[in-house]
Structure formats: structure tokens, C-alpha cells
Amino acid sequence: MNNSNSIDETANRRGFLKNIAASVVAAGALAPVTLSAKDDPALIEEPEWGKKLGFPVDATPYGQPSPYEHNVIRRVHKLLSSGDMYASVAMCPIQDLSGIITPNGLFFHRSHGGAAIVDPNEYRLVIHGLVEKPLVLTLEQLKRYPSESRIHFIECPANGSTEWRAPQFNTLQFMKGMMSSAEWTGVKLSTLLKDVGIKPEAKWVLAEGSDNSHMGRTLPVEKILDDAMVVWAQNGEALRPEQGYPVRLLVPGWEGNLNVKWLKRLEFGDKPWHAKEETSKYTMLTPSGKAIRFFWPMEVNSVITSPCPDKPWTDLKKGDIVEIEGLAWTGQGTVKGVDISFDGGKNWVEANLKGLVLPKSWTRFSYMYKWEGKPILLSSRAYDDAGFVQPTIDQEVKVMGVEAIYHRNAIVTWEVKANGEVNNVHIRS
Amino acid sequence: MFTLEVKKISKVVALTLFAVTTFVNAGDVKDVKGPSFKERAIDGSVEYKVKDNSYAGVYKVNPQVAKEKIKYGRTPSKTEIKAGDIDVRYDWQGLPDGKGSVAKGDELFEAKCAMCHGDMGSGGKGYPKLTGGDITTLKNQLVHPENGDEGPERSIGAYWPYASTLWWYIKTGMPFPHPMSLSNDDVYAIVAYLLSVEEIQIDGKDLDDDYVLDKKKLMKVVMPNVNGFYPDVNGKDGPMVMKKFLSDPKNYGTPTKRCMKDCPTAKVVHIKASLNDGITPPLSEKRDMPKEKKSAGGDNKFAKLYKAKCSACHGNDAIAPKVGKKDSWADRIKQGKDTLYKHALKGFKGMPAKGGNADLSDADVKGIVDYMIEQSK
Numbered sequence: 050m051n052n053s054n055s056i057d058e059t060a061n062r063r064g065f066l067k068n069i070a071a072s073v074v075a076a077g078a079l080a081p082v083t084l085s086a087k088d089d090p091a092l093i094e095e096p097e098w099g100k101k102l103g104f105p106v107d108a109t110p111y112g113q114p115s116p117y118e119h120n121v122i123r124r125v126h127k128l129l130s131s132g133d134m135y136a137s138v139a140m141c142p143i144q145d146l147s148g149i150i151t152p153n154g155l156f157f158h159r160s161h162g163g164a165a166i167v168d169p170n171e172y173r174l175v176i177h178g179l180v181e182k183p184l185v186l187t188l189e190q191l192k193r194y195p196s197e198s199r200i201h202f203i204e205c206p207a208n209g210s211t212e213w214r215a216p217q218f219n220t221l222q223f224m225k226g227m228m229s230s231a232e233w234t235g236v237k238l239s240t241l242l243k244d245v246g247i248k249p250e251a252k253w254v255l256a257e258g259s260d261n262s263h264m265g266r267t268l269p270v271e272k273i274l275d276d277a278m279v280v281w282a283q284n285g286e287a288l289r290p291e292q293g294y295p296v297r298l299l300v301p302g303w304e305g306n307l308n309v310k311w312l313k314r315l316e317f318g319d320k321p322w323h324a325k326e327e328t329s330k331y332t333m334l335t336p337s338g339k340a341i342r343f344f345w346p347m348e349v350n351s352v353i354t355s356p357c358p359d360k361p362w363t364d365l366k367k368g369d370i371v372e373i374e375g376l377a378w379t380g381q382g383t384v385k386g387v388d389i390s391f392d393g394g395k396n397w398v399e400a401n402l403k404g405l406v407l408p409k410s411w412t413r414f415s416y417m418y419k420w421e422g423k424p425i426l427l428s429s430r431a432y433d434d435a436g437f438v439q440p441t442i443d444q445e446v447k448v449m450g451v452e453a454i455y456h457r458n459a460i461v462t463w464e465v466k467a468n469g470e471v472n473n474v475h476i477r478s
Numbered sequence: 479m480f481t482l483e484v485k486k487i488s489k490v491v492a493l494t495l496f497a498v499t500t501f502v503n504a505g506d507v508k509d510v511k512g513p514s515f516k517e518r519a520i521d522g523s524v525e526y527k528v529k530d531n532s533y534a535g536v537y538k539v540n541p542q543v544a545k546e547k548i549k550y551g552r553t554p555s556k557t558e559i560k561a562g563d564i565d566v567r568y569d570w571q572g573l574p575d576g577k578g579s580v581a582k583g584d585e586l587f588e589a590k591c592a593m594c595h596g597d598m599g600s601g602g603k604g605y606p607k608l609t610g611g612d613i614t615t616l617k618n619q620l621v622h623p624e625n626g627d628e629g630p631e632r633s634i635g636a637y638w639p640y641a642s643t644l645w646w647y648i649k650t651g652m653p654f655p656h657p658m659s660l661s662n663d664d665v666y667a668i669v670a671y672l673l674s675v676e677e678i679q680i681d682g683k684d685l686d687d688d689y690v691l692d693k694k695k696l697m698k699v700v701m702p703n704v705n706g707f708y709p710d711v712n713g714k715d716g717p718m719v720m721k722k723f724l725s726d727p728k729n730y731g732t733p734t735k736r737c738m739k740d741c742p743t744a745k746v747v748h749i750k751a752s753l754n755d756g757i758t759p760p761l762s763e764k765r766d767m768p769k770e771k772k773s774a775g776g777d778n779k780f781a782k783l784y785k786a787k788c789s790a791c792h793g794n795d796a797i798a799p800k801v802g803k804k805d806s807w808a809d810r811i812k813q814g815k816d817t818l819y820k821h822a823l824k825g826f827k828g829m830p831a832k833g834g835n836a837d838l839s840d841a842d843v844k845g846i847v848d849y850m851i852e853q854s855k
Contacts, residue, residue: 116767116768117765117766117767118765119767119768120762120763120764120765122759124757124758124759124761125757125758126753126756126757126758127756127758128753128756131605131606132594132603132604132605132606132794133604133605133790133793133794135654135790136654144763145763161651162651162654162657163790175554175558175559175562177554177559177563182553183553183554183559184551184552184553184554185551185552185553185554185558186550186551187551190550190551191550191551193548193550194548194550195540195543195548197537197539198537199537211753214620214621214623215747215749215750216747216748216749217749217751217752217753218749218752218753218754219749219752219754220754220757220761222757222761223753223754223757240543240544240548243547243548244547244548244549252714252716252717253716253717255565257565261651261654261657262650262651262657263564263650263651263657263658265565265646265650269520269716269717269720270717271519271520271717272519272520272521275519275520275525276526302521302523303521313562314562314563316563316565318567318571320567320568320569320571320712320716321568321711321712321716322565322567322568323567323568323639323640323642323643324565324643324646324647325643325646325647325651327643328637328638328639328640328643328707329632329634329637329638329643329647332707334616334630334632336617336619337617338616338617338630338706339616339706339707339708340616340637340706340707340708341707341708341709341729341730342707342708342709342711343711343720344724344730345521345720345724346521346522346523346724348730348732349732359761359763360763380521380523381521381522381523381524382512382523382524383524383534385510388736388738392743393743393746394741394743395740395741395743396738396739396740396741397736397737397738397739397741405536407534407536408524408526408534408536409523426746430736432510432736433510433524434512434513434524435512435513435518435522435523435524436510436511436512436513436727436734437510437512437727437732437733437734438510438732438733438734438735438736439732440731440732440733441742443742443744444731444732444733445730445731445732446731447731448728448729448730448731449730449731450619451619451620451621452618452619452620452629452630456730458732462746464746464748472748472749473749474746474747474748474749475746475747476743476744476745476746476747477744477745477747478744478745
């Protein structure tokens, strides 16, 4: 290959190409080529970036995505805030994600008083209450404990809450973007607490954050000793401020809100606390007029990510073989399988899981489909090894009504039109 | 109307037919097996174990860790623990002494809370409504707003099971821009005021203006909706009660069977009024170069500082003169920069000194004021 074209020659070539009617040009090689209207200039012409230096290795000490990806961002909606953007949520663009890991800059961000910027030198974790030996740790000391890494999603229980009554958003980002997934690194609480000694009367733990909201939540000791962790890293780097830098609680599979950020205190007690997020909020009002008080795990769930309203099939031709791809997840175990329906849930076939299949984690599924250019109603339904199946809207609403706000995990259906457009629809009696 | 009714009935029939077919072809419904109750974790989920140095069969673990007793850090002093122990449990553990009157609470609420939560906490400003709900509406289900359905009206008095939460939350979380700034007496006063607005009684008496709430009296409060929540987790076996509840998916509308063929389905409901319009920034799947951002006017540093330190109040005209809103600033700007600097630095009526940010240098505050003026001319 001859890459030594001078700038002048290049300019000449560009001039020629613009005037495609003239259509005898030097291609990548030197020999002149006759262009037909069908030939793709992207293949014929040496691109801009092939003819100059890129940016130097010291230009971005902390790397950034390509500027062309500037539309892949978290987004907000006034309706999903408690008044302003300090008590609100920024949704993760899951329509644009691949695999089961969310880049840290795109991880959904829910805060109740803005994201605190905590000085790691002043960070302290206090463990007290019904324990033999109360403990205070600096960040450095905490990180001396042996670490483990786990891949888990975190999902706000309000994910999908706008859908209880009727379909309202026509984008995956706002239907399911109140969740993200990462590899978390920290110490298991069972390791950390061994020397602290939990007293037998201790049944509950209050986990409290140090931010503006002083977020406090009650957890049972059993979960703390099962798989809960105190984590300081997310996908290989320190937690982002939005995720509780320098330290958050990680409660695999449980409501996002229980994964207390900017964690400063764990108090052991014999009774639950009934914090604000266990009374006024994060409780589920049912048609009986009574509300479910605590609801810990995020239930089995799934959604087809391709196609979706943001990623339609408008470019497909009749007869194309296309991959239907999606995300399944459960906080109650491991995804065991996913079924797919093309007729709005009347008949189902089994899809295939692909990639890593881990406990309390996002799991990818896949199904190869021949597109006939005829309208379909495309749904997915996940089930897990806890024995639970994703409900239809009717099944869920029958028990929960439409005022529960939290924990909506009913089957999602896409209406794929003959032209490949995709819309969010509900299948309801 | 009549035709609608008929349609509904025929649909019910159709659904029943589907259900019957499903039962006949039992092979088309697959059971999904889970562990026994005993094997389940506290939340009804699968409990994974470490076996052969592997967790759940997928993560390797170092077996040495379990054998060691590892200890870093130190024992905190009683004073250190007490300083951070700011919670108030539902059984009142942690409630400090103090007192305050309904009248004082009214005054404080007006000055520090009403700009966001509305007059007497009645809402209407975009922030949560605190008062004026109705416990008799909690059964309401807002299914068809177009048919005049009404939803449940939740508020402190109509929904919250415990008054302890109110005290704790206001003390540690409010006022929103400056939590932990209220004295215990102030919190008692505001709690007294909100309870009186919600017509909660103590010892069978209304809380009128000169009622003084203190620790002993607050501990007598029983909220009207105290029994409005389930399951009951407050007993000795609370976590086990939760395990039973969560292990039975019927409690939350989750099935354990997969219907594969001729399953009951229903009609397709489309989006009526899409909420996509309110998404910020607007959705886009384009892959193009970003447009040059217009500079927000003024020095970027001060724009950023403004956003971080002042916009919580100044972004909302209900709280403070809104930056960018000319009407709200015209008269203020007429006072001259020096006065505005002084008011920003030393405080002025509802405006705390430096907006409550003692860490800001005087020069930075002045820079922000310049930016605010620039944006609001």
C-alpha cells in the first residue's frame, strides 16, 4: 500500500470524488478506477482519519468514549423526580448496552439529596449496637480485609413504575433503565464481622449513609451474613460518587435502595427501624388498602433489547435471519431460562441463554428468527432456579393492583409492525 | 355504554375457554421447580453455598480466608458512637429530649419548608405533599382516570405507620438544602405542627396552637394507619415472617408455572399519551459528532459553582429568586453589585450567608453573583 500521498494529492482526490460524475479517480492504490453509482465512497475513498495523526496517547489521561457516541447517555424526566434533580433518577441507556456490564459513567443514578463527594481520608465506617466489640475502620483499614469480586445488577424497585396503569414510555431507557450491572469488589460482611461478634439477640441491622439524606435502611442479619458485602470498587476502579464513593453496601439481588451508598454506619438491633424508605416510600399499597411493608429481592424479569422501540427492525428485508436478543435477571436466584412469544403470549418457545449465567445477575438470551415482514407481538418471559416465573400483566395486577409503585416485573411486549417499527404495548384484559 | 358491557362479558367467556384448554393440555404447562422452604434464604431466594472452594459453582474463593480471624481498626469510644447514632426507631429508641409548640412549628414551617411543600404541607410546588391525604382512600385504584377513577391519597396522617419516622426524617433529612441544621426543639415544634395539621390527637386531645409537644407526649402518638401494613415483622421472629411471605410467590402475583400453548391472552393496549416528550436530553440513536456547545454565558467555573452550591434554591422561584427569570431579579440588580455581594456573603432574609457554603471563598461567591446577574438580566 502506498500511504505517501501528499496533502495536495489528497485534496485533488477529494475534489474528484465530490464530482462523482467525472468518476475516474485514484483508489487506495494508484491505478485509476471507474466508479459506478453503486460503489460506496466509504470504501473507495481513503478516510480522513487514515490521512492524519490521531490524538496523542497523553491527550486523555482518563479515556472517554468516541465523540460519535455522545447520544449514549443517562437521561432524566421531571415526572420521575421528587421536585428537582437532587432527589431524582437518571436512567441508564440499556438499549445501547452490550453484555452484562454497565460502563461506570452510564450506571443509573438515583439519589435522595444529590451525590455526596466524600473525602476518603475522613471516611469512617462504624459498626456498633448489639455486638461484642464495636469497630471503627478507616478506608485504608477496610481495604486491608481480603477482597472478593462479584457481578451483580442493582435495580431500583421503582423500575418500570410508570407502566402499572398503562404503557406510557416508548423507549427501553425509561421502561427499564432504573438498573445497571457491574463487577463489585469489597469484603464480605461475614468476613468483616467475624471478630466483631454479633450478639444472639441481634436480628436486624440499620445501614446508614453519610450523604444529605442520611439514608437509613433495615436489613435482617441473615442477609448480612449470607452474601452482603461492603464494596469500594466498581468495574475495576473506585466507586463513582453516584454509586457511593468511597464505600457502599452491596446486597446482591435486593432493592437498589437497600444498597446504601456513602455507607458510614451499621447498627445491630433486636427490632426493625422503620425508616422513611420503609414507611412513606418503598412500601406497596395493594387493593386491600393495606401495604406490603418490606419487600427485599427484585423478582425474576426480562426484556427484549433488540428489537425495541429504540432499536427497530426498519432496516430488515423480508426473509432476513435476525437475532432477537434480550436481558433476563432475577434477585431471587439464577436465570434458568427465557421463553419468547410472537403472538402476545398465547404460544411460547424457548430461547437460548448466552454468555455468563451467574447468580443475581443480568443474563443475556438469544433467539434466531426469520423476519417475514408481518406484524408480530413479541414478548419474553424469564424463570429462575427459585421456581418463579415472570407474570403476565393480568396475573400481577390481580394481586398487586396498580398503586403499588414498586416491584413491577410483568411481561413486556413489543408490537413489531410490518415496516419494522417497534412500540411498547400492554396485553391486558 | 350497553355495547361496552356486552363486549366485556364475551371477553370473560373467551378467557375462560382459554383457561379450560390450558388445563386439558396439561403437557403445555410446565412447572418450574425451586428449592424446599428449608433450603431457601431469608428472602425466599436460592441460598448459594461455598463448596470445593467455589461459591455457587461459579466464583472461586480462597479457603484460607474462612480460617483466619482478621481484625483491623479499633474500638470507637462511647462518645464517638453516640455522635453518629442519630436514628429514631419505631419503638422510640434513640428519641432525644426536647420540646416545641404547634405555633412555633407553624412559624418554622412557613420559613423553612412551605416554599417546597406548600402551605401547611399541602403540596402543589412540585415537591412531595405532606398533608391532606385520606386514609379511607387507600383502597382506591386509579385504573381508568378517564372514567373518573380516583387514586389513593397518601399523606403523613393518612399513610405513615409511625410518628418516629417523621421526627427522624425531619431531623436528619430536612430542610432539603440544609439537613442537620434544625435543633431538637425545632424538630419537636415542626412535628407538633404537622401532626396538628393532620388532626392527630394525643391523649384524646387536638393539638391546638399553644400545645407543646415533648418526648413523653410524642411517644404516645398512635398513627391512624399503624395497622395498614403487612406482614408484621416487629415480633421476635420478624425475619422468619418475611421468609414465609417472600417464599410464597402467590403473595405478590408471581406464578410458578410456564404456560407454553394456547395460553390465556387479552387485548392489546397502545400508548395513549407518550411521556417520551419530557425526556431530557431528548432521545437519539444518531451516531454523529456533537454540536459545539454554546457557552452558558460567563465563566464556566462560576457556572459550575452556581450549579453545585446555589441552584438547589435559586433554580426554583418558589424558594429563591430564580436565576434566568428577569422579573425576579430586576429590582435586586438595581440595588447594585456591592449590595448583592454583601447580601450573598453575609446573608439576607431567607438567603443564608454564602448560601450556607462556608467553604466558598469570598472571591468565588462574588464570581457566582456576577454569573447569576449575567444570566438574569
